[in-house]
Amino acid sequence: MKKVIIIVALLMSTLHSFAQIQSASLVASGLTCSMCSKSIFKALEKLPSVKSVDVDLDKSVFTIQFKEGIKVEPDDILNAVTDAGFAVADLKMTALFPATKIEKDTHLEFAGATYHFLNVTAQNFSGQKTFTVVDKNYVSTTDYRRFKKSTDMKCYETGRAENCCAEGVAKGKRVYHITL
Amino acid sequence: MMGLCCALFFARAATAQELFNFAEPASNMPAKSLGIRLTNNVLDEQHLGQTTHQFLPELMWGVNKRLMLHAEGIANNSGTPFRFVGAGVYAKYRFYTQDQVHKHFRMAVFTRAAFNNGHVHYQELEVNGMNTGAELGLIATQLLHKQALSATVSYEQIDNNGRGNTIHLGNAFRAVNYSFSTGRLILPKSYTSYKQTNFNLMLEFLGQYQPEVGRHYVDIAPSLQFIIHSQTRVDIGYRHQLTGSMDRMATNSLMLRVEHLLFNVI
Numbered sequence: 273m274k275k276v277i278i279i280v281a282l283l284m285s286t287l288h289s290f291a292q293i294q295s296a297s298l299v300a301s302g303l304t305c306s307m308c309s310k311s312i313f314k315a316l317e318k319l320p321s322v323k324s325v326d327v328d329l330d331k332s333v334f335t336i337q338f339k340e341g342i343k344v345e346p347d348d349i350l351n352a353v354t355d356a357g358f359a360v361a362d363l364k365m366t367a368l369f370p371a372t373k374i375e376k377d378t379h380l381e382f383a384g385a386t387y388h389f390l391n392v393t394a395q396n397f398s399g400q401k402t403f404t405v406v407d408k409n410y411v412s413t414t415d416y417r418r419f420k421k422s423t424d425m426k427c428y429e430t431g432r433a434e435n436c437c438a439e440g441v442a443k444g445k446r447v448y449h450i451t452l
Numbered sequence: 453m454m455g456l457c458c459a460l461f462f463a464r465a466a467t468a469q470e471l472f473n474f475a476e477p478a479s480n481m482p483a484k485s486l487g488i489r490l491t492n493n494v495l496d497e498q499h500l501g502q503t504t505h506q507f508l509p510e511l512m513w514g515v516n517k518r519l520m521l522h523a524e525g526i527a528n529n530s531g532t533p534f535r536f537v538g539a540g541v542y543a544k545y546r547f548y549t550q551d552q553v554h555k556h557f558r559m560a561v562f563t564r565a566a567f568n569n570g571h572v573h574y575q576e577l578e579v580n581g582m583n584t585g586a587e588l589g590l591i592a593t594q595l596l597h598k599q600a601l602s603a604t605v606s607y608e609q610i611d612n613n614g615r616g617n618t619i620h621l622g623n624a625f626r627a628v629n630y631s632f633s634t635g636r637l638i639l640p641k642s643y644t645s646y647k648q649t650n651f652n653l654m655l656e657f658l659g660q661y662q663p664e665v666g667r668h669y670v671d672i673a674p675s676l677q678f679i680i681h682s683q684t685r686v687d688i689g690y691r692h693q694l695t696g697s698m699d700r701m702a703t704n705s706l707m708l709r710v711e712h713l714l715f716n717v718i
Contacts, residue, residue: 299553301551301552301553301554301555301556302549302551302552302555302556302558302595303554303556304554304595304600304637305470305471305637305650305679306643306646306648306650306679306682307471307650307679307682307683307685307713308479309643309646309682310646310682310683310715311481311482311485311713311715313646314482314715314716315482315715315716318716327646329643329644329645329646330642330643330644332553332554354517355482355483355484355516355517356482356483356517357479357480357481357482357483357514357517358551359549359551361551361552361553412552
């Protein structure tokens with residue numbers, strides 16, 4: 273029985289490591305001064321999931337490393353930046369994926385949240401993969417309109433699961449829209 | 453008009469900041485943060501033949517991403533020993549934001565209210581330091597390819613000061629204030645660390661018009677700003693009247709300020 277528990281625990285930890293978002297690259301917008309940049313830096317640093325933050329001050333690019341075992345979602349980053357008084361221009365996140373098969377409009381549960389793939393070709397992948405969050409407030413207005421044209425699904429407008437979403441996704445649940 | 457042309461010319465050469473020394477930008481301080489601001493205005497008060505110090509200590513609070521609040525004390529030595537004569541509150545609400553990388557256009561409304569028990573010798577109206585009253589205004593700030601321009605317009609309504617210090621007969625109770633500000637980053641040439649000291653030059657034009665009596669003034673206000681460790685501001689500004697038709701506490705003044713931000717403390 274003890275062996276079974278150990279095996280189950282090992283399996284759980286393996287699955288958990290696959291679900292982990294490891295790092296993110298954030299471009300913040302609306303600022304030029306170092307005092308403004310520091311307010312974003314401090315807000316990111318204070319998130320419980322953040323292990324470290326590096327910044328390219330000239331380009332307003334923040335490279336974030338996350339702690340293992342603590343859930344992280346794109347909205348945590350967005351809220352930290354907007355609370356500091358600025359906006360997200362681009363957010364790329366890197367995660368470790370198990371063997372995964374996706375195509376356009378695939379809904380995938382990983383790292384404790386639901387992700388909807390937009391503008392992708394059918395493909396299989398596993399291991400480390402970087403994706404870009406393309407929801408409203410994560411991209412420019414022009415890019416948001418472009419992505420909106422690429423899907424008929426209402427969930428892209430609301431950021432929440434709608435009738436259009438795959439079975440098994442509870443209506444009203446936060447759905448992040450991403451592309452590769 | 454000449455002032456506006458000068459400001460536009462300066463703005464074309466500007467590469468910089470919107471943390472203006474005499475006017476407020478439409479942007480707010482970060483949410484959940486506190487700031488401490490100590491301002492000392494050194495005024496050449498010719499009416500009394502003295503140098504007057506007006507001290508304005510402020511506590512600033514970033515309530516959320518749109519709203520910030522200030523509470524301030526008002527002290528001076530105008531014709532008396534140095535003493536506190538009043539207090540005020542200030543609120544700014546950012547209601548429009550259009551952000552892009554290294555660009556933004558933002559608009560905010562602000563309001564200020566204060567009581568003051570100090571003497572009222574002058575025709576100039578100033579809720580922030582001299583009069584009991586209230587002010588309501590609008591700010592628009594454009595940051596474009598590292599150039600920052602900001603304009604403010606406000607309506608000010610004052611009342612008699614406390615302790616029997618009444619407005620002299622024939623003086624105005626209402627004013628329209630306006631400002632135009634621009635800034636220029638001098639150092640560093642490129643950002644590599646939050647520990648670099650930033651050095652900014654600012655140029656601002658500050659005006660008041662009193663519609664009841666037709667009096668006005670327009671000041672030019674050049675200033676220097678140092679930002680240390682991206683967290684502490686030291687401002688040194690000079691304000692000089694370009695044109696005016698009202699009695700004022702001073703037509704020349706020096707402004708000294710230290711401001712320190714405490715990020716994410718609430």
